[in-house]
Amino acid sequence: xxxxxxxxxxxxxxxxxxxxxxxxxxxxxxxxxxxxxxxxxxxxxxxxxxxxxxxxxxxxxxxxxxxxxxxxxxxxxxxxxxxxxxxxxxxxxxxxxxxxxxxxxx
Numbered sequence: 001x002x003x004x005x006x007x008x009x010x011x012x013x014x015x016x017x018x019x020x021x022x023x024x025x026x027x028x029x030x031x032x033x034x035x036x037x038x039x040x041x042x043x044x045x046x047x048x049x050x051x052x053x054x055x056x057x058x059x060x061x062x063x064x065x066x067x068x069x070x071x072x073x074x075x076x077x078x079x080x081x082x083x084x085x086x087x088x089x090x091x092x093x094x095x096x097x098x099x100x101x102x103x104x105x106x
Contacts, residue, residue: 050092056099060087067091075105 091105
């Protein structure tokens with residue numbers, strides 16, 4: 001390899017890595033963050049609204065959907081043995097042991 005090829009490769013590599021990094025961080029519309037549905041759901045296909053007594057579907061039973069910063073979302077502190085879950089912009093107070101909805105948040 002001559003010096004010119006090495007120089008071009010050296011200059012091109014950071015540009016390629018930066019564009020890949022930007023692409024990797026860009027989420028298509030409809031992916032879950034801040035009340036949007038999870039990425040594995042087709043855009044525009046929202047999860048069903050839950051009501052008191054319903055159980056949270058297994059696909060939403062992970063840390064991604066648990067709301068730890070409930071104050072920032074205008075929610076009350078969860079009682080012992082319960083936690084808030086955020087799904088598609090809606091908040092549900094669920095029993096930690098069996099993921100049953102006890103209350104629908106504001």
